[in-house]
Amino acid sequence: MKATKILMGLTVLLVGFSSCKKANSDVDPDTGNGSAIGEVSGIWKRGSTQVIKGDIIIPEGQSLTIEEGVTVVMDTLAKPEIIVKGNLYAEGTAEFPIRFTIPEDSRTEKNKFGRLWGGILAAPSCAELLLNHTIIEYAGSTTTAASTSVKMSLYKAKSGENLPAIWFSNVNGKLVITNSTFRNLQEDCTYIEGGKIIFSNNLFYTTGLTGGEAINLKSGCLADVAYNLVYSTNTNALKLSNSGDRNPQTFVVAYNNTFINTGWRRPTAKGGSIWVEATVRVNLFNNLFANTRFGIKRDTKNPEDARSLIGNNLYYGESQTTTNQFQPSADVIAGVNDIIGKTAGSNDPKFLNYPVSNPVDNPVFNTAWNFHLTAGSPAIGKGKTDFFRHHAAGLILNGNLYSSPAPASYIGAYASN
Template sequence: MKFKQIIIGAALVIMGATGCKKANSDVDPDTGNGTVTGEISGVWQKGSTQVIKGDIIVPEGKSLIIEEGVTVLMDTVAKPEIIIKGNLYVQGTAELPVRFTVDPAFRTDAKKFGKLWGGILAAPSCSELLLDHAIIEYGGSTTSDASTSVKQGLYKAIAGENLPALWFSNVKGKLVVTNSIFRNMQEDCTYIDGGRVLFANNTFYTTGLTGGEAINLKSGCVADVAYNLIYSANTNALKLSNAGDRTPQAYVIAYNNTMVNTGWRRPTAKGGSIWVEATVRVEVYNNMFVNTRFGVKRDTKKPEDSRSLFSNNYYYGYDQTTVNQFQPSADIIGGTNDVIGKKAGDNDPKFANFPLDNPVSSPNFNTAWDFHLNAGSPALAKGKTNFTRNHAAGMEMNGTVYKSPEPSTYIGAFGTK
């Protein structure tokens, strides 16, 4: 049931063991606008602005619902963390997304890789987390001994770590991230340590100052990753790993994603497009790689599960060096029915609007670019559709069922208009 007003710290709970402050707010009851620190649950109302002056915590057993059009404005001095011990439901719309951001004065080119607030950190007690039509930007600050996440043993629980935009850690929980944008982050956009997971129809760009992935999945994850656009992630677009020894074994089906210019700002050879390791079980279909540093790449010392499948993926390189790094080898995985050429410029995908000679080292993203396929694209009618997704039946989140989208006969995240 949805509440009609924000409920903040209703019981003046003192978190003696964790040092958590009680909730503090100054809220307009008609708009829901407020200044917030401490414990929080209930509803942030449609169109309101929530000014986050310090770390906030959704307590275990409680939920926070953020309605469409809410702006969550993070203080750049306090650099708050959003810690979810209960549940979080972010329910924006295409017209009115929910935006986690900072004051416009700080949204500058000098701050393009964020570091201005922490991230959304979901403790193992968080059973459900939904981001639907959210924008998450300018985060990824570095932890210190004083960070709440360090004190409470969350994420990596040590000082000096660059926080991801989103961390989720309940192997029995549910995580759905859809129709959302991650941008201007210092390092990883997402770091997922387990759960039933769906990433679909998202966009990632201008992320990773010196490292980091767009989607980083570890053991305990049973995930579908589909129809995402990932531009210029510093290291990999997707890092798929069974590291962590959690049950169940990581099993990821990644299909119909478009990856462009990924891995080129990574100073070592590990960066690229999709990295698989440590007995992760994967199925990789219908993905488009354009000017990415490598094709799908394995850790030869800790390879993927032998049941993994790769097919119907598409490669384009503007220069010969890029094309050479797509070619199958001991560490570059070739798939069945892949579309992969030998010469620079082979397999032009015929994007609606994207300069294929765009500098691959540039993290700058032009929102006017259009990665739909023009008629006559060789990526049309090359996709695989006869496979089963992990979450085809869907997962219910706060009254709505979110299903993994059907695969397409085209390759990449976008067909023709």
């Protein structure tokens, strides 16, 4: 009897020890539905709902694969962070995207700029991070001293920081974000500190309460950024910088993107469309700027690499104020074969279904808008196609090949309808 009691005690002790080391995960093996706090890895099954009640960590050397149609619901009181020390693969489809969100009753006008959960924060040990057909919304909470990211010295490692929806920090790692949507976020959608990177065919809107970019790249990045639509970011659509002293020098090839109304909600004049600084090397071709606050703008005290190439971009300003701010100057960069008018209304891109008179400070996005070009658009046939891109041959993540798309002969993210 005494031996039996000792054995039972040891069993309880071992179970208790195991629960401290592994995730607090309650998963229905038939549906894949579940909830988690702590360490997670393995597979979240297609079509399942995962309720995240506290910070979760993908351990170093392990992976979490999220299948198509999974809904990940973040607890708005706990405001969880997703810490990726291993690898994360979110592989949705056009028909069944993956969605990182909050409970339906919290998706209100009051919360349109999110702040209700942390974000996906990839530590330097994260080798691969993939988002394909994935929606990220209502993220970007502010850190405190109790935040897991602060305790682990991740991101900016201090309290009071507004988290990006995605942070990636491995200069030797691979990051692919494609066919995905970022919306209802407090500040930066993405903040990237190194890696081999593809951003393609993504949509960014209703982001940035008082600051923030759609894509913010620091030193250590070799990135292709193509066929993205960025609407009304608070500050720039792209902030491209070599700050941080990481190798390699950041070199960004950004082409065939459409930028609409960006930069106007920034209280200072730094906001605009594309900002370049700190010896970043850029090749910027075939980008369409409609009613953005400025053209491509540089930090005159700390400018871009002299080898940078810019050209075949189109600018449209509904107002004369906007058009004036596209004109080349010491801090607004002109490109070869750029299409820049000097009067308001010049070079109307002739979108299929978007009112170019839409107020520039309106962050609300109408999903019925269509930014394809119509006949007579000055963007048709004016693109450049014979330039280098980093990842034309592709990057392999989780055994699958993802390539940066070929440039188009038109300007902007969308062809003629």
